[in-house]
Amino acid sequence: MADAATTGKQGMFFRSSFERNAQINGWMFVMPALVLIGMFMIYPVLWSLWMSFQVGRGMNLSFGGLSNFRRLLDDPILQRALFNTAIFLIVQVPIMLTLALILASALNSPRLVGRAFFRTAIFLPCVTSLVAYSVLFKSMFSADGVINDFLLWTRLIGEPIPWLLDPFWARIVIIIAITWRWTGYNMIFYLAALQNIDKSIYEAARIDGVPAYARFLHITVPLLKPVILFTSVISTIGTLQLFDEIVNFFPDGSPGDSTLTLSVYIYNLTFRFMPSFGYAALVSYVIVILVAILSYVQFLVARDRRG
Amino acid sequence: MQNSFKGLRRAAGAATVGAVLLSATSALAVDVTVWCWDQNFNGATMEEAARRFQEAHPDFNLEVVIWDRADLEQKLQAQFAAGVTDGLPDIVLIEDYSAQKFLLSYPGAFEPLGEHIDMSKFAQYKVDISSVDGTAYSLPFDSGVTGWFYRTDILEEAGYSQEDLQDLTWDQVFEIGDTVLEKTGHPLFSIRVDSAADTRYMMQSAGSWYFGDDGQPNLENNAVFEESVEIYGDLLKSDIAKNVSGWSEYTGAFLSGEVASVVSGVWMTATVKSNPEFAGKWGVAPVPRLNAEGSINASNTGGSSWYVLSSAPEKDTAIEFLDEIWGGDADFYQKILIDQGAFGSLLEARDGPAFQASDDFFGGEPVWLNFSNWMQEIPGVNYGIFTYEVLSAITAQVGDLTSGDKPTPEIVAAISRQARQLTQ
Numbered sequence: 114m115a116d117a118a119t120t121g122k123q124g125m126f127f128r129s130s131f132e133r134n135a136q137i138n139g140w141m142f143v144m145p146a147l148v149l150i151g152m153f154m155i156y157p158v159l160w161s162l163w164m165s166f167q168v169g170r171g172m173n174l175s176f177g178g179l180s181n182f183r184r185l186l187d188d189p190i191l192q193r194a195l196f197n198t199a200i201f202l203i204v205q206v207p208i209m210l211t212l213a214l215i216l217a218s219a220l221n222s223p224r225l226v227g228r229a230f231f232r233t234a235i236f237l238p239c240v241t242s243l244v245a246y247s248v249l250f251k252s253m254f255s256a257d258g259v260i261n262d263f264l265l266w267t268r269l270i271g272e273p274i275p276w277l278l279d280p281f282w283a284r285i286v287i288i289i290a291i292t293w294r295w296t297g298y299n300m301i302f303y304l305a306a307l308q309n310i311d312k313s314i315y316e317a318a319r320i321d322g323v324p325a326y327a328r329f330l331h332i333t334v335p336l337l338k339p340v341i342l343f344t345s346v347i348s349t350i351g352t353l354q355l356f357d358e359i360v361n362f363f364p365d366g367s368p369g370d371s372t373l374t375l376s377v378y379i380y381n382l383t384f385r386f387m388p389s390f391g392y393a394a395l396v397s398y399v400i401v402i403l404v405a406i407l408s409y410v411q412f413l414v415a416r417d418r419r420g
Numbered sequence: 421m422q423n424s425f426k427g428l429r430r431a432a433g434a435a436t437v438g439a440v441l442l443s444a445t446s447a448l449a450v451d452v453t454v455w456c457w458d459q460n461f462n463g464a465t466m467e468e469a470a471r472r473f474q475e476a477h478p479d480f481n482l483e484v485v486i487w488d489r490a491d492l493e494q495k496l497q498a499q500f501a502a503g504v505t506d507g508l509p510d511i512v513l514i515e516d517y518s519a520q521k522f523l524l525s526y527p528g529a530f531e532p533l534g535e536h537i538d539m540s541k542f543a544q545y546k547v548d549i550s551s552v553d554g555t556a557y558s559l560p561f562d563s564g565v566t567g568w569f570y571r572t573d574i575l576e577e578a579g580y581s582q583e584d585l586q587d588l589t590w591d592q593v594f595e596i597g598d599t600v601l602e603k604t605g606h607p608l609f610s611i612r613v614d615s616a617a618d619t620r621y622m623m624q625s626a627g628s629w630y631f632g633d634d635g636q637p638n639l640e641n642n643a644v645f646e647e648s649v650e651i652y653g654d655l656l657k658s659d660i661a662k663n664v665s666g667w668s669e670y671t672g673a674f675l676s677g678e679v680a681s682v683v684s685g686v687w688m689t690a691t692v693k694s695n696p697e698f699a700g701k702w703g704v705a706p707v708p709r710l711n712a713e714g715s716i717n718a719s720n721t722g723g724s725s726w727y728v729l730s731s732a733p734e735k736d737t738a739i740e741f742l743d744e745i746w747g748g749d750a751d752f753y754q755k756i757l758i759d760q761g762a763f764g765s766l767l768e769a770r771d772g773p774a775f776q777a778s779d780d781f782f783g784g785e786p787v788w789l790n791f792s793n794w795m796q797e798i799p800g801v802n803y804g805i806f807t808y809e810v811l812s813a814i815t816a817q818v819g820d821l822t823s824g825d826k827p828t829p830e831i832v833a834a835i836s837r838q839a840r841q842l843t844q
Contacts, residue, residue, distance in 0.1 A: 171525020369819035
């Protein structure tokens with residue numbers, strides 16, 4: 114009895130000691146990652162939250178209470194940036210994802226000759242250097258660039274289109290550029306997911322005489338829904354953070370601020386203009402909140418359809 | 421254990437010796453770094469200055485690093501904000517419009533040069549631009565006295581001689597532009613859709629600026645500003661100006677001979693001269709004036725000054741260098757005036773031979789004397805700290821300015837609203 118009790122106690126002691134060791138070891142293993150995340154993620158996030166209450170020019174900062182929020186509510190530039198971002202989001206993301214989906218199912222066809230070549234060619238834009246392609250696009254879309262020359266030659270247009278000089282066309286150029294760059298990237302996700310769809314489903318549909326477009330709409334698209342959700346979430350986040358293309362295409366500002374995005378505005382507030390670090394930090398929280406809301410909405414939409 | 425300690429000590433010893441050796445060699449040659457933004461202009465003048473300083477100080481070595489002007493300012497701003505001084509230069513060029521922004525936002529970042537160098541040698545207005553509470557922080561560099569650079573051959577083909585281009589208003593310039601376009605097919609100007617920089621000299625020609633005495637935007641109900649915006653809009657709309665985007669397209673248009681003229685600061689001389697094909701075919705007329713009351717045919721665009729960073733490792737050498745050449749060598753100023761069109765601010769240099777000389781590139785005209793005379797007349801204004809914020813507020817309205825759908829007062833109101841937001 115006593116023996117049993119001792120053994121039991123001993124057993125318990127050993128177990129808890131082992132557990133403590135395991136716990137300590139576990140924490141030790143994740144510690145480097147945690148420290149780094151703390152230093153480079155959590156600390157900056159908290160600090161920027163504190164910063165968003167600061168007002169002042171440059172390094173002369175002081176606590177300003179809610180004055181940055183008041184500024185935020187009556188900011189015509191922020192409204193313009195939100196409007197531009199919304200246009201990119203509503204126009205560009207659906208075009209790109211549809212295009213990627215169509216390309217993916219076309220390139221998935223085993224009958225297509227040179228599949229590997231086309232896959233690589235369409236994926237290639239997203240690994241090209243951003244600066245190189247910006248310079249190239251800028252020269253192609255300049256008033257006397259190859260695009261205008263070609264359109265004039267085909268007599269589709271009577272006079273050159275002011276691609277980079279006009280607010281409307283500037284947006285079109287940005288939409289073309291980011292579609293060109295990121296379509297292949299999204300296509301890869303769809304191609305990977307297509308491999309997981311059972312071929313027998315298509316065979317059965319074909320035997321039942323379902324036409325190709327219906328197979329695409331009623332088999333491919335529903336079965337790819339989780340991937341489509343994923344790509345639309347990352348594309349939304351990417352669009353909200355759109356920055357590099359804009360500053361490389363329009364280093365001194367786009368015509369009429371027609372392609373000014375939230376990220377570019379934050380950059381301007383911090384580095385181009387008289388630095389308002391506090392207000393810039395607050396505007397960056399606008400992006401965070403927008404990303405959170407839009408992602409949540411997209412999840413809701415996808416869940417509803419499933420149910 | 422002992423062995424490893426010995427090894428460590430030996431390594432530390434070697435490192436110390438190495439460090440001592442390194443610092444000894446670096447003490448022999450003094451490397452001073454300068455950041456500026458134009459290889460043909462301010463970069464070239466700095467290199468010339470370094471050559472002259474090296475004659476008496478053979479161990480002096482100057483490294484000139486060229487950035488885009490906006491990039492340079494953004495880089496400075498980022499490093500000041502981060503509190504990191506590694507990799508910053510000893511001397512940096514800052515445009516006059518941004519001077520007060522930097523001095524007020526980053527107190528202590530720049531060396532008060534007025535405490536080391538006698539500032540009475542320089543034009544007072546340049547010293548004032550970089551002064552905070554009576555202390556001067558920069559070594560004044562160039563004036564932005566503005567002229568109308570034009571191609572004499574194209575204007576003559578359209579029937580205009582030098583006399584016809586004196587003391588004009590913008591209305592008259594638009595008429596000339598129509599005739600030139602009709603007779604020669606050349607637009608008169610290139611105009612940037614991404615920068616309203618032209619409104620700067622328009623405003624200053626009337627002694628007005630974007631801000632009132634209280635530093636707040638003074639845009640609505642400001643007749644000078646309204647007229648400047650209107651002219652900028654008219655240029656965007658009109659065929660006499662070719663719409664371009666970016667600096668290189670802007671300068672490329674007149675360098676290639678596509679457009680016939682450019683209104684700019686005297687510093688544009690370096691760019692104009694960079695295409696020798698049109699040597700002898702350029703002339704300089706006074707800047708056109710506004711209809712607004714008080715506007716004259718003299719103004720200023722740009723202009724910049726040298727600043728020494730307080731954190732600079734070679735601060736003392738940099739100050740000595742600036743004082744000796746930029747603050748004392750009048751002959752140096754003659755050379756950079758002829759070669760680069762650098763209209764320096766050292767007063768005694770202005771009596772030198774180059775400032776009286778004629779220039780063959782400009783058809784043998786005494787252009788420097790003209791610039792000198794115009795400079796005496798430039799109306800003084802206080803640039804404040806938000807010039808580029810207002811410029812960006814103007815370009816934000818380029819769509820409405822180009823289409824002409826909205827009346828100017830309405831556009832000015834929109835500019836004013838955005839400017840007030842950005843200048844908080």
